[in-house]
Amino acid sequence: MSQDFLNLLIALAAVGLVLGWAYVTKRMQKDFSSTMTWVLIPVAIAINISIGQLVLVLKLPVYLDSIGTVLVGVLCGPWAGALTGALSNFVAGIIFDPGWWPWIPVAATIGLTAGLCANAGFFKTWWKVVVTGFLIAIAATIVGSPIAVLLGGISASGSSIITAFLLQTGKGILESVLTTNFLVEPIDKISTSLLAFAILDGLSARYLARFPRGENAQLDQQRRTSELVIALVTVVILVIVTIVFVVPLTNN
Amino acid sequence: MPDRLSFYLKKNSIIHALNPFTKLTLVFAIVTYGLIGAGFWTATILVCLALLPLAFTARLLKEYLGVAVKLILPTAGFMFVMQSIFIPGGTTEIFRLGSISIELETVQRSYLIASRIFLFISAFALLLLTTHPSELMTNLTQRGLPPQFAYVIISTLQIIPQMQAKSLTIIAAQRSRGLDTESSFIKRIGLLVPLVGPLVFGSLVEVEERAIAIEARGFTSTHKKTYLHEVPDTNLDRAIRTILIALIIVAVVWRVWPS
Structure with missing residues:
Protein backbone atom coordinates (compact mmCIF):
# COMPACT_ATOMS: atom_id res chain seq x y z
CA MET A 1 0.00 0.00 0.00
CA SER A 2 2.77 2.46 0.88
CA GLN A 3 4.51 1.64 -2.43
CA ASP A 4 1.29 2.52 -4.27
CA PHE A 5 1.05 5.74 -2.27
CA LEU A 6 4.65 6.61 -3.19
CA ASN A 7 3.94 5.97 -6.88
CA LEU A 8 0.84 8.18 -6.62
CA LEU A 9 2.94 10.98 -5.10
CA ILE A 10 5.56 10.64 -7.88
CA ALA A 11 2.81 10.76 -10.53
CA LEU A 12 1.23 13.84 -8.91
CA ALA A 13 4.64 15.55 -8.70
CA ALA A 14 5.29 14.84 -12.39
CA VAL A 15 1.89 16.25 -13.36
CA GLY A 16 2.51 19.33 -11.22
CA LEU A 17 5.94 19.84 -12.79
CA VAL A 18 4.57 19.63 -16.35
CA LEU A 19 1.69 22.01 -15.52
CA GLY A 20 4.09 24.47 -13.87
CA TRP A 21 6.42 24.33 -16.86
CA ALA A 22 3.55 24.95 -19.28
CA TYR A 23 2.35 27.87 -17.15
CA VAL A 24 5.74 29.52 -16.77
CA THR A 25 6.61 29.19 -20.47
CA LYS A 26 3.18 30.70 -21.34
CA ARG A 27 2.25 27.64 -23.40
CA MET A 28 -0.88 27.16 -21.33
CA GLN A 29 -2.00 30.78 -21.57
CA LYS A 30 -2.03 30.66 -25.36
CA ASP A 31 -4.72 27.99 -25.32
CA PHE A 32 -6.99 30.15 -23.20
CA SER A 33 -6.16 33.50 -24.80
CA SER A 34 -9.46 33.66 -26.69
CA THR A 35 -13.04 33.68 -25.38
CA MET A 36 -13.76 31.19 -28.17
CA THR A 37 -11.93 28.52 -26.13
CA TRP A 38 -14.11 29.05 -23.06
CA VAL A 39 -17.27 28.97 -25.16
CA LEU A 40 -16.21 25.94 -27.20
CA ILE A 41 -15.46 23.83 -24.10
CA PRO A 42 -19.11 23.55 -22.86
CA VAL A 43 -20.28 22.74 -26.39
CA ALA A 44 -17.55 20.10 -26.73
CA ILE A 45 -18.56 18.53 -23.41
CA ALA A 46 -22.19 18.47 -24.55
CA ILE A 47 -21.08 16.79 -27.81
CA ASN A 48 -19.09 14.21 -25.82
CA ILE A 49 -22.04 13.38 -23.62
CA SER A 50 -24.74 13.43 -26.33
CA ILE A 51 -22.82 11.29 -28.83
CA GLY A 52 -21.59 8.99 -26.05
CA GLN A 53 -25.20 8.40 -24.99
CA LEU A 54 -26.38 7.96 -28.58
CA VAL A 55 -23.68 5.35 -29.25
CA LEU A 56 -24.65 3.60 -26.03
CA VAL A 57 -28.30 3.48 -27.15
CA LEU A 58 -27.34 2.17 -30.62
CA LYS A 59 -25.24 -0.52 -28.90
CA LEU A 60 -22.19 0.04 -31.11
CA PRO A 61 -19.06 -1.68 -29.82
CA VAL A 62 -17.20 1.64 -29.30
CA TYR A 63 -17.59 4.52 -26.83
CA LEU A 64 -16.96 7.59 -29.03
CA ASP A 65 -17.36 9.75 -25.92
CA SER A 66 -14.38 12.02 -26.54
CA ILE A 67 -14.96 13.55 -29.98
CA GLY A 68 -15.47 16.99 -28.42
CA THR A 69 -12.32 16.58 -26.32
CA VAL A 70 -10.25 15.84 -29.45
CA LEU A 71 -11.84 18.81 -31.24
CA VAL A 72 -10.84 21.23 -28.48
CA GLY A 73 -7.38 19.66 -28.26
CA VAL A 74 -6.83 20.32 -31.96
CA LEU A 75 -8.44 23.77 -32.21
CA CYS A 76 -7.39 25.35 -28.91
CA GLY A 77 -4.33 23.38 -27.82
CA PRO A 78 -3.32 20.49 -25.55
CA TRP A 79 -4.08 22.20 -22.23
CA ALA A 80 -7.55 23.28 -23.28
CA GLY A 81 -8.08 19.71 -24.52
CA ALA A 82 -6.97 18.28 -21.18
CA LEU A 83 -9.31 20.65 -19.34
CA THR A 84 -12.21 19.66 -21.61
CA GLY A 85 -11.63 15.97 -20.97
CA ALA A 86 -11.40 16.47 -17.22
CA LEU A 87 -14.50 18.68 -17.00
CA SER A 88 -16.37 16.34 -19.35
CA ASN A 89 -15.97 13.46 -16.92
CA PHE A 90 -16.70 15.82 -14.02
CA VAL A 91 -20.01 16.87 -15.58
CA ALA A 92 -20.87 13.27 -16.50
CA GLY A 93 -20.29 12.52 -12.82
CA ILE A 94 -22.82 15.22 -11.88
CA ILE A 95 -25.42 14.06 -14.41
CA PHE A 96 -25.14 10.25 -14.39
CA ASP A 97 -23.22 8.96 -11.41
CA PRO A 98 -19.98 9.96 -9.67
CA GLY A 99 -18.44 6.70 -10.90
CA TRP A 100 -17.10 8.73 -13.83
CA TRP A 101 -14.76 10.71 -11.61
CA PRO A 102 -11.91 8.17 -11.23
CA TRP A 103 -11.44 8.34 -15.02
CA ILE A 104 -10.80 12.11 -15.12
CA PRO A 105 -7.00 11.64 -15.67
CA VAL A 106 -7.66 9.38 -18.68
CA ALA A 107 -10.02 11.90 -20.30
CA ALA A 108 -7.50 14.69 -19.68
CA THR A 109 -4.74 12.60 -21.28
CA ILE A 110 -6.85 12.08 -24.40
CA GLY A 111 -7.28 15.84 -24.88
CA LEU A 112 -3.61 16.52 -24.10
CA THR A 113 -2.33 13.91 -26.56
CA ALA A 114 -4.69 15.08 -29.29
CA GLY A 115 -3.47 18.65 -28.80
CA LEU A 116 0.21 17.70 -28.82
CA CYS A 117 -0.20 15.61 -31.99
CA ALA A 118 -2.11 18.44 -33.69
CA ASN A 119 0.61 20.92 -32.71
CA ALA A 120 3.11 18.62 -34.41
CA GLY A 121 0.99 18.83 -37.57
CA PHE A 122 -0.51 15.36 -37.20
CA PHE A 123 -4.13 16.35 -37.78
CA LYS A 124 -3.94 17.40 -41.41
CA THR A 125 -4.41 14.24 -43.47
CA TRP A 126 -6.39 11.12 -42.73
CA TRP A 127 -3.48 8.74 -42.25
CA LYS A 128 -1.82 11.17 -39.83
CA VAL A 129 -5.12 11.31 -37.96
CA VAL A 130 -5.08 7.51 -37.72
CA VAL A 131 -1.58 7.74 -36.21
CA THR A 132 -2.87 10.40 -33.77
CA GLY A 133 -5.76 8.12 -32.81
CA PHE A 134 -3.35 5.29 -32.15
CA LEU A 135 -1.08 7.52 -30.01
CA ILE A 136 -4.13 8.71 -28.05
CA ALA A 137 -5.10 5.08 -27.43
CA ILE A 138 -1.61 4.24 -26.15
CA ALA A 139 -1.52 7.29 -23.85
CA ALA A 140 -5.03 6.54 -22.55
CA THR A 141 -4.03 2.93 -21.89
CA ILE A 142 -0.89 3.94 -19.99
CA VAL A 143 -2.84 6.33 -17.76
CA GLY A 144 -5.99 4.21 -17.50
CA SER A 145 -4.49 0.85 -16.63
CA PRO A 146 -3.17 1.78 -13.15
CA ILE A 147 -6.60 3.27 -12.34
CA ALA A 148 -8.31 0.09 -13.57
CA VAL A 149 -5.95 -2.01 -11.46
CA LEU A 150 -6.62 0.23 -8.46
CA LEU A 151 -10.35 -0.39 -8.95
CA GLY A 152 -9.66 -4.13 -8.94
CA GLY A 153 -9.17 -4.75 -12.67
CA ILE A 154 -12.80 -5.49 -13.47
CA SER A 155 -15.32 -2.70 -13.76
CA ALA A 156 -18.89 -2.65 -15.03
CA SER A 157 -17.91 -1.94 -18.65
CA GLY A 158 -18.37 -4.56 -21.34
CA SER A 159 -14.67 -4.96 -22.13
CA SER A 160 -14.12 -6.23 -18.57
CA ILE A 161 -15.24 -9.63 -19.77
CA ILE A 162 -12.03 -9.84 -21.82
CA THR A 163 -10.05 -8.92 -18.71
CA ALA A 164 -11.86 -11.60 -16.73
CA PHE A 165 -11.13 -14.15 -19.46
CA LEU A 166 -7.42 -13.27 -19.49
CA LEU A 167 -7.25 -13.43 -15.70
CA GLN A 168 -8.60 -16.97 -15.83
CA THR A 169 -5.85 -17.99 -18.27
CA GLY A 170 -3.39 -17.22 -15.49
CA LYS A 171 -2.13 -13.75 -16.45
CA GLY A 172 -1.50 -11.03 -13.85
CA ILE A 173 -3.99 -8.20 -13.23
CA LEU A 174 -1.86 -5.45 -14.82
CA GLU A 175 -1.06 -7.62 -17.83
CA SER A 176 -4.72 -8.53 -18.37
CA VAL A 177 -5.91 -4.94 -18.09
CA LEU A 178 -3.21 -3.75 -20.50
CA THR A 179 -4.06 -6.45 -23.05
CA THR A 180 -7.77 -5.62 -22.88
CA ASN A 181 -7.11 -1.92 -23.37
CA PHE A 182 -4.76 -2.56 -26.29
CA LEU A 183 -7.55 -4.57 -27.94
CA VAL A 184 -10.37 -2.08 -27.38
CA GLU A 185 -8.82 1.39 -27.15
CA PRO A 186 -7.15 1.80 -30.60
CA ILE A 187 -10.38 1.01 -32.47
CA ASP A 188 -12.33 3.46 -30.34
CA LYS A 189 -9.76 6.27 -30.38
CA ILE A 190 -8.96 6.00 -34.11
CA SER A 191 -12.68 6.19 -34.93
CA THR A 192 -13.02 9.16 -32.56
CA SER A 193 -10.11 11.01 -34.20
CA LEU A 194 -11.39 10.32 -37.71
CA LEU A 195 -14.86 11.60 -36.81
CA ALA A 196 -13.33 14.74 -35.28
CA PHE A 197 -11.33 15.12 -38.50
CA ALA A 198 -14.51 14.80 -40.57
CA ILE A 199 -16.17 17.51 -38.44
CA LEU A 200 -13.17 19.85 -38.84
CA ASP A 201 -13.27 19.23 -42.58
CA GLY A 202 -16.87 20.43 -42.65
CA LEU A 203 -16.14 23.75 -40.90
CA SER A 204 -15.12 26.86 -42.80
CA ALA A 205 -11.53 28.16 -42.69
CA ARG A 206 -12.79 31.56 -41.49
CA TYR A 207 -14.49 29.91 -38.50
CA LEU A 208 -11.47 27.74 -37.64
CA ALA A 209 -9.13 30.75 -37.76
CA ARG A 210 -10.89 32.29 -34.74
CA PHE A 211 -9.51 29.63 -32.42
CA PRO A 212 -6.06 29.97 -30.76
CA ARG A 213 -4.60 27.08 -32.77
CA GLY A 214 -6.92 27.06 -35.75
CA GLU A 215 -3.96 26.55 -38.07
CA ASN A 216 -3.65 22.99 -36.71
CA ALA A 217 -6.88 22.15 -38.47
CA GLN A 218 -6.07 23.72 -41.85
CA LEU A 219 -6.21 20.49 -43.78
CA ASP A 220 -3.91 19.78 -46.70
CA GLN A 221 -5.95 20.90 -49.66
CA GLN A 222 -5.18 18.20 -52.24
CA ARG A 223 -7.64 15.32 -52.60
CA ARG A 224 -9.66 16.49 -49.62
CA THR A 225 -12.89 14.81 -50.66
CA SER A 226 -11.29 11.51 -51.55
CA GLU A 227 -9.43 11.48 -48.25
CA LEU A 228 -12.65 12.11 -46.39
CA VAL A 229 -14.21 9.16 -48.17
CA ILE A 230 -11.22 7.00 -47.27
CA ALA A 231 -11.46 8.17 -43.66
CA LEU A 232 -15.15 7.27 -43.45
CA VAL A 233 -14.51 3.91 -45.10
CA THR A 234 -11.80 3.24 -42.51
CA VAL A 235 -14.28 3.97 -39.70
CA VAL A 236 -16.78 1.56 -41.20
CA ILE A 237 -14.09 -1.12 -41.61
CA LEU A 238 -12.97 -0.61 -38.02
CA VAL A 239 -16.54 -0.95 -36.76
CA ILE A 240 -17.02 -4.13 -38.81
CA VAL A 241 -13.69 -5.53 -37.60
CA THR A 242 -14.82 -4.87 -34.04
CA ILE A 243 -18.13 -6.62 -34.62
CA VAL A 244 -16.46 -9.61 -36.26
CA PHE A 245 -13.54 -10.06 -33.88
CA VAL A 246 -14.21 -8.51 -30.51
CA VAL A 247 -17.89 -9.37 -30.07
CA PRO A 248 -17.40 -13.16 -30.52
CA LEU A 249 -14.48 -12.92 -28.10
CA THR A 250 -16.72 -11.38 -25.46
CA ASN A 251 -19.41 -13.97 -26.08
CA ASN A 252 -17.07 -16.89 -25.34
CA MET B 1 -30.55 10.19 -19.55
CA PRO B 2 -32.47 11.19 -16.40
CA ASP B 3 -35.38 13.62 -16.57
CA ARG B 4 -33.68 16.23 -14.42
CA LEU B 5 -30.14 17.17 -15.24
CA SER B 6 -28.67 16.95 -11.77
CA PHE B 7 -29.33 14.92 -8.67
CA TYR B 8 -30.35 18.00 -6.69
CA LEU B 9 -33.63 17.80 -4.77
CA LYS B 10 -34.86 20.85 -2.91
CA LYS B 11 -35.77 20.11 0.71
CA ASN B 12 -35.89 22.18 3.85
CA SER B 13 -33.19 20.72 6.09
CA ILE B 14 -30.04 21.54 8.03
CA ILE B 15 -27.87 19.74 5.48
CA HIS B 16 -29.32 21.74 2.59
CA ALA B 17 -28.72 24.98 4.49
CA LEU B 18 -25.03 24.22 5.04
CA ASN B 19 -22.46 26.00 2.92
CA PRO B 20 -21.51 23.88 -0.14
CA PHE B 21 -17.85 24.09 0.83
CA THR B 22 -18.65 22.56 4.23
CA LYS B 23 -20.38 19.65 2.53
CA LEU B 24 -17.41 19.24 0.18
CA THR B 25 -15.07 19.10 3.20
CA LEU B 26 -17.37 16.52 4.78
CA VAL B 27 -17.23 14.33 1.66
CA PHE B 28 -13.44 14.73 1.56
CA ALA B 29 -13.23 13.63 5.21
CA ILE B 30 -15.40 10.57 4.53
CA VAL B 31 -13.29 9.64 1.50
CA THR B 32 -10.06 10.05 3.50
CA TYR B 33 -11.36 7.84 6.32
CA GLY B 34 -12.59 5.25 3.81
CA LEU B 35 -9.20 5.17 2.07
CA ILE B 36 -6.87 5.03 5.03
CA GLY B 37 -9.12 3.14 7.44
CA ALA B 38 -7.27 -0.11 8.09
CA GLY B 39 -10.20 -2.28 9.11
CA PHE B 40 -12.02 -4.58 6.73
CA TRP B 41 -15.44 -3.11 7.60
CA THR B 42 -14.42 0.60 7.67
CA ALA B 43 -16.26 1.55 4.48
CA THR B 44 -19.39 -0.39 5.46
CA ILE B 45 -19.42 1.18 8.93
CA LEU B 46 -18.99 4.66 7.41
CA VAL B 47 -21.95 4.09 5.09
CA CYS B 48 -24.15 2.95 8.00
CA LEU B 49 -23.00 5.43 10.64
CA ALA B 50 -22.24 8.54 8.55
CA LEU B 51 -24.05 8.54 5.22
CA LEU B 52 -27.39 7.03 6.26
CA PRO B 53 -27.90 9.42 9.24
CA LEU B 54 -26.83 12.34 7.02
CA ALA B 55 -29.33 11.32 4.35
CA PHE B 56 -31.98 10.97 7.05
CA THR B 57 -31.21 14.45 8.43
CA ALA B 58 -31.43 15.85 4.90
CA ARG B 59 -34.91 14.19 4.58
CA LEU B 60 -33.60 12.36 1.54
CA LEU B 61 -33.23 8.84 2.96
CA LYS B 62 -35.63 7.37 0.37
CA GLU B 63 -34.02 9.22 -2.56
CA TYR B 64 -30.52 8.40 -1.32
CA LEU B 65 -31.37 4.70 -1.05
CA GLY B 66 -32.97 4.91 -4.50
CA VAL B 67 -29.77 6.30 -6.03
CA ALA B 68 -27.66 3.78 -4.11
CA VAL B 69 -29.74 0.78 -5.18
CA LYS B 70 -30.36 1.86 -8.77
CA LEU B 71 -27.02 3.40 -9.73
CA ILE B 72 -24.24 2.42 -7.37
CA LEU B 73 -25.16 -1.07 -6.15
CA PRO B 74 -25.28 -2.62 -9.66
CA THR B 75 -21.78 -1.27 -10.44
CA ALA B 76 -20.26 -2.20 -7.08
CA GLY B 77 -22.13 -5.51 -6.94
CA PHE B 78 -21.10 -6.53 -10.45
CA MET B 79 -17.47 -5.65 -9.67
CA PHE B 80 -17.62 -7.63 -6.43
CA VAL B 81 -19.03 -10.76 -8.08
CA MET B 82 -16.77 -10.64 -11.14
CA GLN B 83 -13.63 -9.97 -9.13
CA SER B 84 -14.45 -12.65 -6.58
CA ILE B 85 -14.87 -15.21 -9.32
CA PHE B 86 -12.18 -14.30 -11.79
CA ILE B 87 -9.18 -12.82 -9.98
CA PRO B 88 -6.94 -15.69 -8.89
CA GLY B 89 -4.46 -15.54 -6.05
CA GLY B 90 -6.13 -16.83 -2.88
CA THR B 91 -5.21 -20.00 -1.04
CA THR B 92 -8.28 -20.84 1.06
CA GLU B 93 -10.80 -22.31 -1.31
CA ILE B 94 -14.47 -21.84 -0.38
CA PHE B 95 -16.05 -23.81 -3.18
CA ARG B 96 -15.46 -24.93 -6.74
CA LEU B 97 -17.65 -24.35 -9.77
CA GLY B 98 -16.35 -26.45 -12.63
CA SER B 99 -12.87 -25.17 -13.40
CA ILE B 100 -13.37 -21.96 -11.42
CA SER B 101 -12.45 -21.91 -7.76
CA ILE B 102 -13.47 -19.13 -5.42
CA GLU B 103 -11.00 -18.25 -2.68
CA LEU B 104 -11.66 -16.53 0.63
CA GLU B 105 -8.82 -13.98 0.18
CA THR B 106 -10.12 -12.87 -3.22
CA VAL B 107 -13.66 -12.45 -1.90
CA GLN B 108 -12.36 -10.34 1.00
CA ARG B 109 -10.23 -8.19 -1.30
CA SER B 110 -13.12 -7.71 -3.73
CA TYR B 111 -15.44 -6.78 -0.88
CA LEU B 112 -12.96 -4.19 0.39
CA ILE B 113 -12.67 -2.57 -3.07
CA ALA B 114 -16.40 -2.73 -3.84
CA SER B 115 -17.43 -1.32 -0.44
CA ARG B 116 -14.92 1.52 -0.78
CA ILE B 117 -16.22 2.40 -4.25
CA PHE B 118 -19.77 2.26 -2.91
CA LEU B 119 -18.78 4.61 -0.08
CA PHE B 120 -17.02 7.16 -2.32
CA ILE B 121 -19.70 7.29 -4.99
CA SER B 122 -22.57 7.48 -2.54
CA ALA B 123 -20.82 10.20 -0.49
CA PHE B 124 -20.55 12.35 -3.61
CA ALA B 125 -24.09 11.43 -4.63
CA LEU B 126 -25.28 12.73 -1.26
CA LEU B 127 -23.39 15.99 -1.85
CA LEU B 128 -25.03 16.36 -5.27
CA LEU B 129 -28.48 15.47 -3.86
CA THR B 130 -28.30 18.28 -1.32
CA THR B 131 -26.38 20.94 -3.30
CA HIS B 132 -27.44 22.70 -6.46
CA PRO B 133 -24.54 22.58 -8.98
CA SER B 134 -24.65 26.31 -9.68
CA GLU B 135 -24.67 27.08 -5.95
CA LEU B 136 -21.60 24.88 -5.51
CA MET B 137 -19.81 26.55 -8.43
CA THR B 138 -20.75 30.10 -7.29
CA ASN B 139 -19.40 29.33 -3.85
CA LEU B 140 -16.16 27.88 -5.20
CA THR B 141 -15.76 30.96 -7.43
CA GLN B 142 -16.17 33.21 -4.39
CA ARG B 143 -13.39 31.18 -2.78
CA GLY B 144 -10.97 31.82 -5.63
CA LEU B 145 -11.78 29.33 -8.40
CA PRO B 146 -11.42 31.13 -11.76
CA PRO B 147 -14.95 32.20 -12.87
CA GLN B 148 -14.39 30.59 -16.28
CA PHE B 149 -14.63 27.13 -14.67
CA ALA B 150 -17.99 27.96 -13.16
CA TYR B 151 -19.12 29.25 -16.55
CA VAL B 152 -18.06 26.01 -18.27
CA ILE B 153 -19.80 23.71 -15.77
CA ILE B 154 -23.04 25.69 -15.49
CA SER B 155 -23.41 26.41 -19.20
CA THR B 156 -22.74 22.73 -20.02
CA LEU B 157 -25.62 21.79 -17.75
CA GLN B 158 -27.77 24.25 -19.71
CA ILE B 159 -26.54 23.27 -23.19
CA ILE B 160 -27.20 19.53 -22.83
CA PRO B 161 -31.02 19.86 -22.52
CA GLN B 162 -30.95 22.31 -25.44
CA MET B 163 -29.05 19.78 -27.52
CA GLN B 164 -31.49 17.04 -26.57
CA ALA B 165 -34.40 19.21 -27.69
CA LYS B 166 -32.53 20.01 -30.90
CA SER B 167 -31.79 16.33 -31.61
CA LEU B 168 -35.51 15.50 -31.23
CA THR B 169 -36.27 18.24 -33.76
CA ILE B 170 -33.67 16.82 -36.14
CA ILE B 171 -35.04 13.28 -35.82
CA ALA B 172 -38.57 14.57 -36.50
CA ALA B 173 -37.34 16.59 -39.48
CA GLN B 174 -35.44 13.64 -40.98
CA ARG B 175 -38.40 11.32 -40.46
CA SER B 176 -40.69 13.77 -42.21
CA ARG B 177 -38.53 13.42 -45.31
CA GLY B 178 -38.72 9.64 -45.07
CA LEU B 179 -35.76 8.53 -42.98
CA ASP B 180 -36.32 5.06 -41.51
CA THR B 181 -35.15 5.10 -37.90
CA GLU B 182 -36.32 1.60 -36.92
CA SER B 183 -34.33 -0.76 -39.10
CA SER B 184 -31.40 -3.16 -39.01
CA PHE B 185 -28.08 -2.67 -37.23
CA ILE B 186 -26.01 -1.72 -40.29
CA LYS B 187 -28.69 0.78 -41.38
CA ARG B 188 -28.71 2.36 -37.94
CA ILE B 189 -24.94 3.03 -38.22
CA GLY B 190 -25.64 4.81 -41.51
CA LEU B 191 -28.27 6.89 -39.72
CA LEU B 192 -25.68 8.51 -37.50
CA VAL B 193 -24.55 10.87 -40.26
CA PRO B 194 -27.87 12.65 -41.03
CA LEU B 195 -28.76 12.74 -37.33
CA VAL B 196 -25.49 13.73 -35.68
CA GLY B 197 -24.17 15.97 -38.47
CA PRO B 198 -26.71 18.81 -38.16
CA LEU B 199 -26.58 18.57 -34.37
CA VAL B 200 -22.80 18.94 -34.13
CA PHE B 201 -22.38 21.57 -36.84
CA GLY B 202 -25.35 23.58 -35.55
CA SER B 203 -23.91 23.65 -32.03
CA LEU B 204 -20.43 24.57 -33.25
CA VAL B 205 -21.72 27.47 -35.34
CA GLU B 206 -23.52 28.87 -32.28
CA VAL B 207 -20.17 29.06 -30.47
CA GLU B 208 -19.15 32.18 -32.35
CA GLU B 209 -22.34 34.10 -31.53
CA ARG B 210 -22.14 33.08 -27.91
CA ALA B 211 -18.50 34.22 -27.67
CA ILE B 212 -19.43 37.68 -28.95
CA ALA B 213 -22.40 37.82 -26.57
CA ILE B 214 -20.43 37.04 -23.42
CA GLU B 215 -17.48 39.19 -24.43
CA ALA B 216 -19.91 42.11 -24.68
CA ARG B 217 -20.98 41.34 -21.09
CA GLY B 218 -17.49 41.62 -19.64
CA PHE B 219 -16.52 37.93 -19.52
CA THR B 220 -12.83 38.70 -20.01
CA SER B 221 -12.86 41.67 -17.62
CA THR B 222 -10.25 41.37 -14.88
CA HIS B 223 -12.12 43.59 -12.42
CA LYS B 224 -13.50 42.04 -9.27
CA LYS B 225 -16.98 40.77 -9.95
CA THR B 226 -19.99 41.12 -7.69
CA TYR B 227 -22.57 38.40 -7.11
CA LEU B 228 -26.31 38.52 -7.53
CA HIS B 229 -26.77 35.71 -5.04
CA GLU B 230 -24.59 35.39 -1.94
CA VAL B 231 -24.21 31.86 -0.57
CA PRO B 232 -24.48 32.09 3.23
CA ASP B 233 -21.45 30.97 5.27
CA THR B 234 -22.34 30.82 8.99
CA ASN B 235 -20.25 30.32 12.12
CA LEU B 236 -21.65 26.80 12.32
CA ASP B 237 -20.16 26.08 8.88
CA ARG B 238 -16.74 27.33 9.94
CA ALA B 239 -16.88 25.30 13.17
CA ILE B 240 -17.84 22.10 11.30
CA ARG B 241 -15.09 22.65 8.73
CA THR B 242 -12.46 23.21 11.43
CA ILE B 243 -13.49 20.00 13.22
CA LEU B 244 -13.51 18.00 9.97
CA PRO B 258 4.22 4.28 13.22
CA SER B 259 5.80 3.49 9.85
Missing part, protein backbone atom coordinates in the same frame (compact mmCIF):
# COMPACT_ATOMS: atom_id res chain seq x y z
CA ILE B 245 -10.08 19.24 8.89
CA ALA B 246 -8.72 18.46 12.38
CA LEU B 247 -10.21 14.93 12.09
CA ILE B 248 -8.59 14.43 8.66
CA ILE B 249 -5.19 15.58 9.94
CA VAL B 250 -5.48 13.34 13.02
CA ALA B 251 -6.36 10.34 10.84
CA VAL B 252 -3.51 10.93 8.38
CA VAL B 253 -0.94 11.52 11.15
CA TRP B 254 -2.16 8.48 13.08
CA ARG B 255 -1.84 6.32 9.96
CA VAL B 256 1.59 7.59 8.86
CA TRP B 257 3.21 7.88 12.33
